[in-house]
Amino acid sequence: MSLDIFAPSKSVVSKGLFGKKIMVYGFNDLGKTYQTSRMEKPYFLSFEKGLSAIDGVPFANIKKWSDFTKVLKQFARNSEKAKELYQTIIIDGTDIMAKYCEKYVSNAYGVNRIKDGNEGFGLWKELETELFFAIDELISLDFTVVFIAHEMVESKDSDRKVPKGDKRLMPLIQDNCDYVIYLKGNNVDEDNNVILSSAYTVQTDEFFARSRFTQTPPFIEEFTAENLEAAIVEGIEKESKVQGFSLVSEDEKRNVYKETKLNYDELMSEIKQVGGQLVEIDKLDEMNNIAEKQLGIGNRVTECKKGQEEVMSVILDEMKELLEEAE
Template sequence: MSLDPFAPEISVVAKGLEGKIITIYGSNNLGKTKQATRFKNPYYLGFEKGLGAIAGVKFAAINTWADFKKVNKALTSKTTVAKARELYQTIIFDEVEVSARYCSKFICDKYDADTIASGNDGFGLWKEYETAYFEEIDKLISAGFTVVFIAHQTTDKAGKVWAKGDKRALAPIIDNSDIVVHLRSNGTNEKNEVIKSSAYLAETSEFFARSRFDYIQTYLPEFTAEALEEAVIKAIELQEEIEGITAVTYSEQKETLKSEELDFETLYKKIVDAGKLLHSKDKGEVVTGIIENGLGKGKKVTDFTKNHVEMMVGVLDDLSDEVKALGN
């Protein structure tokens, strides 16, 4: 990924559902979980016990936030994410509100508090809770899976329907969702057989829904995993046709978004080498100023630790600018 504004990356659109983030919400018994398990190669994270009538799905029973952290680490860590992605394309996160309760309890236990509000001597543990939830969700949605979040629905004071859950938990999910699907029941037919729910992909005065894809079908008469995938594929094909773009694979898109790997040892050596060169050119005070500006007054290169990697990037950039100014 280029961070040079004079040689920028160009944004691209990826084909299909791979790497997409989807939120599906609605009332009970609308087929949210059943259809989610029909996406490709699913792995079900069961905060809510939603597989009681669905057989053959690979799953993890999540009963605590610690359970989720353990599974999420296996799915997203650098040493295991490739293996996980060979096994699974879709991760199903069922359900948002329950997961938030588990995270809240985890934070309360960690800080020996009865509630989030009463913790921290009455000032609350809201920031700790929000950070803990965000960090785990961010890992999951950044790992390259199609992630399907499932939520119940709630109605606000004005009568509008929204996904249900604590706002601190919903924010990183809804804000990062490529599609938010609102489901509505169609009742039963003349034989008292349940008619598949309908899906809405655009907001109205009655409910919240949305899609990042301008050309997507905003209403699916019968909601199925296959129908949603087809709608996404057609939307991207239309975008190619109308806007003249060329959609790429998810792997190609990911390359444009990938940050440079920040390696402590490599950065440390480059900083030392740049510092030595500048010292040899009577620029020792400049080096000291850059190090102290990045790490703190009185600090030296030897004070850098592996927790300072991002700071070291800034220090190296400044040192490199000084080296360039010497004509080296």
């Protein structure tokens, strides 16, 4: 993505379900796992055993935090290959994620519990940081992502239903979801057959729910994968007509939001080129000051290693500014 305030990128909205981030939550046995397993080309990250009664669904059995991060890295590094197989990544058991992360951070710092770390002050900031970067990487993946969670009451002073989970994790997920959908059971019919649960996309005094698209139907009578997709598509299309904007394809949206990757070799080559120009005009001291501001006294940008591309990019920008000012 170009970073130029005088030639900005313009936000766009894509058609359909692909790329959307969705949370589905509610009580047990409402069809959360089954219906999401019927979404387009699913892949489950199973923190709980919701797939034990469903056959033939690709999944990873997540039993520790490193399992989760390993799968994320595979999706990130092999995105195009993964898209040939999968379209929807489903996190089953969202409320369990933070527990695995707590254990991981505690082990990393050599303590049994988060609150025992940092000489008794706790490792809460370290936990928040680990959760943030993992969720950020997950939602940055170019897939539809569905989070499945249980429900709980909001507080001792409120009976309103909200997604269950750690207070450091759930806001990260909810704030980045296009939809938070609450499921409510409908018991059985006169023949004792289970009636499909209903889905809500707008909050009430009874439960929390929301949609970024105000034209999304507030109520889905029968929660199925097909009905969920139809409601989302309908809401997006109506929103575009009401707001007066055109929808784009997912490929067009991907091009708009495409991230510029920093390449070490290319950065170092340009740094040396610009650095040579600065030396020629007697700006060596100023150039070294720029490097030391970012890297510390006595350190030079030409000594940077792979993994330091971001700070190299910042230094290069300041070197270019220095060169422009001198011309």
